[in-house]
Amino acid sequence: MTLDEVLAGLFPTGHAVQSGPYGTICGTGRIEGAGDCDVIGIVDGTPLSIDGALVLAGHVLDVVAKGGKGTLMVLVDTSSQNMARRDELLGLNEFLAHLSKCFALAATEGVFTLGVLYGHAMAGAFISTALSTQVLAALPGAFPSVMDLPSISRVTKLPIETLTELAKTTPIFAPGLDPLYATGAVTEKWDMANLQSQLKGAIARRPAGTADGRDVIGLERKGRLQARAIAQKVIAEAAAHA
Amino acid sequence: MEQFQIHVASARPAPGDRRQATVGVNASGNIEILVERVLPETECLVEVTTAVTGYRTLWQAVIEDFCDRCPTGGLRFAINDGGARPDIVHLRLMQGARLMGGEP
């Protein structure tokens, strides 16, 4: 799926989204009856570099500075964080965290951050973009992942066939939309027919606060059975402690 | 993966009054032991979880030798094994028993 197809589907009445440097995009899209929504993104499978992350963070801060309480859509198709010595040397972790913190700040300031994943998103790039939004919608063909199976195979020293077989019984490690939907990373799955109405629905249902309910969703979908209960137990023990 | 328990029925009561201690870490060639004072004072139980199968008799020998050398009555040892050699297992068990005896 191309970016143009996605934009056309999301904003059939028009958009002013333009390509920026380092695989970024920025602009606005028109939503019928709901005004404009801010759109940014990392697209075309571009690895998320320190340069790209800084550009995107700047856009987010601009949106926050504007003071609106509208929607900030984050379109995502990125392979992974840029794997390069130079990016690491200059502190890629800070750049990715900074971007992610900017999204968190936006949500805190009343902006609705909505991730739309239409391609790949892997590892650190996944965390600092798609997983940093309040709601993450995935389009058909989206392929979120933490690590590809060959790499998992190398680390776990298990053959890919075994892993593929194992992945059928548990969503806990395997890459792809379904496992990450089950574990609560992806909030909703959208289809391509009438995208804007699904977008409108998401905006209508926008969460009131910034609470993180992904562990609850993961439990409901039986993809992450322990996380919620463990976190609650810790909270209870802490509450009981002076 | 293999899990089993080794029970020693007539152990000498372990000194000290510490309730719980941990020693070691589950890493390659190492083990983690959680020691708890939860059993009748002449009994000792060792629960082993190991990734390396087929060494049960060796574990038995190590644990029996340990209980021979060291008063372990009342203690339950739970082990997560990361593929440790018997000498490391023995050392960690000795360390765990010493910790329960009140040593820092």
Place this chain on the structure above:
Amino acid sequence: MAQWNKQRSEREVRLAVAAKYADGKVVLAGNVVAFLSSVVCTGDRVCLEGDNQKQADFLADALASVDKAQIHDLHIVQSGVVLQSHIDLFEKGIARKLDFSYSGPQGHAIARALDSGKIELGAVHTYIELFARYFMDLTPNVALIAAVQADRAGNLYTGPNTEDTPTIVEATAFKSGIVVAQVNKIVDTLPRVDIPGGMVDFVIEADRPFYVEPLFTRDPASVTEIQILMAMMALKGIYAPYGVRRLNHGIGFPTAAIELILPTYGEQLGLRGKVATHFALNPHPTLIPAIESGWVEQIHSFGSEVGMDSYMQERSDIYFTGHDGTLRSNRLLCQAAGLYACDMFIGSTLQIDLAGNSSTFTSGRIAGFGGAPNMGSDARGRRHPSPAWLMAGREAVDNPTSLARGRKLVVQMIETFGEKMVPNFVEELDSVKMAEQLKLELAPVMIYGDDVSHIVTEEGIANLLLCRNAEEREQAIRGVAGFTPVGLGRNRAAVEALRARGVIRRPEDMGINPLSATRQLLAAHTIEDLVTWSGGLYHPPAKFRNW
């Protein structure tokens, strides 16, 4: 008419041919192969200086490049066979027979070449034994050696790594042989003369500095708690009671652990000044904290160690140095010191059998011995007393008379299991089977059981001096063999009886708390810590640095 100077004439002939490649004694690097082809002849005994540390690698490469049709059937007589080019000589058929001491990284390759008939093995020696044979029946016709600098008269400066050079040159030069030195640089004035030019026929400035292996650098980060426990036992159970002041440490991690706990545990035991004051020892970086803490009075070294030069230069009260300031090492003399002037050898091994014989020859690997069999043997010719020597001697007999001789302490440190859970205690050494397969007349044994006085494992110390017969000895060994099949095969009652007599001692018998066997006991945890201890004088090689 009898000819009494054939060797000298032969030498003159070769020198005359070689002269066309030389300007006086100086040969250009580019001519080295042609030059070597003129001084080396088929059937020669050649010492291609391969020491424990330094390597005449430039000359080795050149010798491996000569035309095999012209030069073959060489007999290589050198202590270390560690370079690929050393093996190439045999694989290519340039050399055929081998007498050596140590092979280290080429242990597998030598075993393969032996098996395929490419190498005809003379014998595996201890250093001092091979050197002795240089003067008896293995005198080199040609010695290809390495030095740091030469002048045009052939005087050599070997720098801190003098090692085997004086011995090789002595044997070759004074028996009408030819001595060729590769040097890093030809200069006008040498810092000091280690080898007089009168013994050197040719010098070649090599295209690179000779290779030196950092063989004695043990990273403290890799020392395990088990090794620390063993080190504690050795200190408290052997160094302290015997009062061992003059000694040699082997190369392994357990002895590195001992060095690193001298300033901590040793200090707690109040042993400073009472033990470990004089060493025959390579410059172990792990000994730096003990030296800096005032433990060590004097060290003589077999060779140098990469990165230790500045440190030793600034510690001339401890090390032997030339008037130029740098270390002077000498393997033959240091081995002699190890044999006659040390009260203890303590080192690691790879395998021990029920009689206490130990070997580093494990299946498919001919590692050689180095100096261990020499230092790890009782010197029957020794006549001077010392408390440690006398005490060991008295333990070894029931009713010591006034004529009872002393004994050297020979201590083997070994963890009961090796890599991949392979037991290090065995009924029969691998080398026995290997000797059968390779049709060796003598199964390689690093230290014979009757020379071993103590075995230290993580389970305890077995004092073999106190054993009175083979049966006791076997049970003493089984009694510290842990959970290996040999250890599990012990007679428990017999072992307890030996323990009651102090033949076997466990950590708890020595008052050693297993909880204190932690890495916190190490005076240095990293190579970086060693640099700090040295006041920045130790310069570790890149592969040991992470900064």
Place this chain on the structure above:
Amino acid sequence: MSNIINLVDHDYYEASARDRIGGVLDPGSFHEFLGPENRTVSPHLAQFNLTGAFDDGLIIGAGTLSGEKVYIAAQEGRFMGGAFGEVHGAKLVGLLRAARDNATAKGIRAVLLLLDTGGVRLQEANAGELAIAEAAHAIVEVRIAGVAVIALVGGKSGAFGGGGIVTAFCSRIIVSDHGRIGVSGPEVIETNKGVEEFDAKDKGLVWRIDGGRTRSMMGGADVFVKDRVRDFRAAAIEQIPKAPPFTLATLVAEQARLAARLQAYGDCRDAPEIWQKAGVADPSGIADVSEEAFATMPRLKEAAHDAR
């Protein structure tokens, strides 16, 4: 006798997670939440034929630091490389949420994160990744609640992958010489991009790219400490009052700080190139000066800030 190394000092690098907690907090003040007796072992490792740990490699609880109430979490970098799994991650998330909830009611002053992690545990990659996202989110909430979140990095596994990102979410970052902070580990880059891009076996290079000195020179960490537990403790005490608030102004300042770094050094591929450009005397010698001397060296001007 030039005895420089104090032998009773416990180094942070080698200490276990429990020992680090014991040494950082006021003696005896630690109270563990969900301790090993609960046996919260990962339910996912067995299918990979791996045994678990009773605390799943993360120790959490409450204690005091110089008398102030704090929460603390320490990763055991030797168990599964300190990696985030479901239980491990949920314990951290729970602790952070508890800090948020109890900030005022119980007067929690800070959360100390003793990170020692290679990132996500691949055997439970999705749960680990989510836990990191949740923890990052929770750190923001904790900071908004007025509680300082302090990262301490000096363990064997460093702070890589999501662990590197979590580090940079914290209010303040303390690092030692041995601490490494990054996203893609050297081996990962070498595997994916080739040895020319990153030779992971070149330890000196690894430390120049990811190590504590580089991070602190450039502003990727706020304090450089000697590798001793008590130095980490002292730095944590000192840094808590200096924690910046989580506000638009802070992030705008961070944007400017990172932009300045990128502008000045964006074309550098090794640390000495940066030191050279910045006019540091003896750029290649930075690795060789002692920890003490390094600690007092001036940082790059782009690092003079407190925005994170």
